[in-house]
Amino acid sequence: MASIRKKLVAISLAAAALLQCSLLSGAAEAAQEAASSEDSSVGITEEIDTNDTPNKIIPYSSGEAYCKGDVTGDGKVELNDCFLVMRYNAKLISFTQKQQSAADVTGDGRVSLADATIIQRYILGLDNSLSGGTSPSDPSDDPVQIPSNGFGDNATEDTSITVSSTSYTVPAGKTLYVTASSGVTWGSTNDSYATVDQNGLILAKKPGTVKIIALNGNKKRTINLRIVEAEPIRTAYCSPNSAATGQQVKLIATTDQSFNAVRFEVDINGKKTTVNATNKTADNAHGIYTWTATMTASAAGTFDVKAYAQKGSSWSSCPNGETTMFVSANKSTTTPSLNTLRASDDVIRLISQYEGGLEEAEFDPLAYGNVMNYGYGVVIQAGDMFYNRAAMSEYFADLVNQVNENIYSSYVNEFLQSNKIKYNQQQFDSLVCFTYNLGVYSLQNASLKSVLLNCYEPSAGSSSNSSTATVSVDGYLNLRSGAGTNYTVIDKLYNGDTVTVLDSKKVNEVWLKVKTPNGTVGYCSSDYLIMGGSAGNSGTRNFNYINQYNLRTELMAWHHAGGNCYYGLLYRRIDELELFFYGNYTQDGYANKHGWEYPSCIS
Secondary structure (H helix, E strand, O other): OOHHHHHHHHHHHHHHHHHHHHHOOHHHHHHHHHHOOOOOOOOOOOOOOOOOOOOOOOOOOOOOOOOOOOOOOOOEOOOOHHHHHHHHHOOOOOHHHHHHHHOOOOOOOOOOHHHHHHHHHHHOOOOOOOOOOOOOOOHOOOOOOOOOOOOOOEEOOOOOOOOOOOOOEEEEEOOOOEOHHHOOOEEEOOOEEEEEEOOOOEEOOOOEEEEEEEEEEEEEEEEEEEEOOOOOOOEEEEEOEEOOOEEEEEEEEEEEOOOOOEEEEEEOOOOOEEEOOOEEEEOOOEEEEEEEEEOOHHHHHHEEEEEEEOOOOOOOOOOOHHEEEEEEEEOOOOOOOOOOOOHHHHHHHHHHHOOEEEEEEEEEOOOOOOOEEEOOEEOOOOOEEOOOOOOOOHHHHHHHHHHHHHHHHHHHHHHHHHHHEEEEEHHHHHHHHHHHHHHHHHHOHHHHHHHHHHOOOOOOOOOHHHHEEEOOOOOOOEEEOOOOOOOOOOEEOOOEEEEEEEEEEEOOOOEEEEEOOOOOOEEHHHHHHHOOOOOOOOEEHHHOOHHHHHHHHHOOOOEEEEEOOOOOHHHHHHHHHHHHHHHOOEEEEOOOOOOOOOOOOOO
16 A cells, blocks of 8 residues: 555655746646647656556457557556656647547547556556446456357367467457468357357457367367457548548548537648547447538648547547548649549449449358458458458448548559559449459559650650650551541551650540651541650650550450459459549440450450
C-alpha cells in the first residue's frame, strides 16, 4: 500500500506541475491550434522515477490499429501514457487520431482527465481492465474458467506442427483464418465460445478464452484464442468515393442491432465536425443497421472520418470505424493532370461485378498458396479477421476500403506520378481495375511498362525528336486528307515509319496533322503513334497520347491463369481498355464492340 501511495503522490505532483505550467505560461490558448496538428510529436518522457512502477503489458491483438491506454504505442500501459493524456488536456501537446483513439478509454469520443484517471487506476492495480479496451491479461490468466470438451487432451504438444500463430485476440462475431502444416484436424475445446472448420476458419462467438487445436494423431499444436467484446462499428466508408468540392457526401457505417445511434467525426484541415446519422436501415437477416449521414464537401483533400456508435448513453468506436473522405479539386473527369486521384464509384461497381459476391469465404482456385477470398474479391491470408456470411452491403464497404487503403489506388498514383504521366479519371480507374485483378506489381512488367511510358506529348514546331512520332500498327495506317474516316486516303504508313507532328492539338480527340519524310501532309489516328520518336526521348508524358494498338495488344495478352486461357479475363481486359480510351464503365467486354483482334492463343 505504501508503494501505491508513493506512486499516487508522484502522479498528483506531476499533474499539478503540468497544470501550473499551463496556467503560468498561458499555453492553453496558444496550444489550441497546435492540438489539431497530426504532425506534432508526442513521444515525450517525463523525468520521474519509474523503477518501482508496474508496467501493464498488452497482448498483441491481430487486426487492431491500437490498444486502449497505450498512447505511446510501445505495447505497454504505464505512467508515461497517463502523463501524455494529462499534457494533452493541458493543451501542451497534440495527439494523432490513432493516439486519441488509444487515449479515449471511456469510449465517449473525446480525451479528458477521466481517461487519465482510469489509466492511472489500472497502472496501480486498482482496476483490472481498461473501460472499452482490450483486457490486458494473457488468455491463460482469465479468471473465468471455461469448461473444455476434451478435444486434444490425450495428445502431446509438438512444435513440429507449425501454425500461423499460437495466440490471437478476436472480437466476438468475427472470423479468424489460421493455417497449419498439412495433415491436421482442427477442433475447438469449447464450441459455445468458438468453432473452427477444417479450412482453419474460426468463428468467435462470445467473450472468453478458448483453445483451438491442430491435431495430428497423438500430437497437437495449440492456439490460445481470446475473444473480446464485439466491435461497435463493423464497417465505415464514404460515397462517392471520389467527390468534388461542393458535392454531397454520404458517410455510411454499419453496426449490430444493439446500438441506438451513430455519429461521425470529420477532421477537415484540423477542424473537427460532428455529423449525426439521420437515416437507419435494418437488415434483419444479418442482424445489422446501416446508418447514413450527409455533409457537403467544402474543401479539396483527404480527410479522416471516424464513426462512433451509441449503446445506452455510452459512445464508442474501433479501427473499423476509421475511414477517409476524398475530395478532388479537379471536377473534370477527362482532363489529364498529375493530381492524385481516387477510384470512382463507377469503377468500384465494375470491379464488384467482375469479382462476383461471395457471402462465405472460400479458397481461390487460381491463386498460389492457401489464399482465400470473400465478398467482392477481398483476399484473406493467415491471421486476417473478417465478418463471414455478412451482408453484401458490408462486403461492398470492405471493397471500397481495400481499393483505397490496400495499395491499389496509392500504387497506381505513385506509379503514374513518379513517371510524370498526366492521366484522367477514366484512365486511372482502368489501371485500378487491372491491378485489383492482377496485382499492383503487374505495372512493373517490362513489356507493359514500356507501353505505358511511351505516351509523350508531341512538341510541334520543334526540330527535336520530341516533335516526331513512330507508327506502331499491325498492317498499315491510313493517312487521310482530313481529320476523319470520311476523308480520302492519300498515303499508307507502315509499322516503324516516322512522321513529323505539325500540330500537337488533336482534332476530334483522335486525329493529328503530320508530315511524312517525302513531304506528304495529312491526318492520321494518334492511337497508332508513339510520340517522341523511336528512341522514346524524354518529354511530357500524357496518357491521351498513348499508342492504342500497343496498349490493347499488351493488355489483352493478360488473360491467363495457371497456364490456361480464360475468356472471362479477356473480356475484363476489353472492358478496361474501353474504359481507358472511351470512359465506358459497362461490363460488356464479351461484345467486343470495337472489333479488336483476339490474341492468337484464344481466338
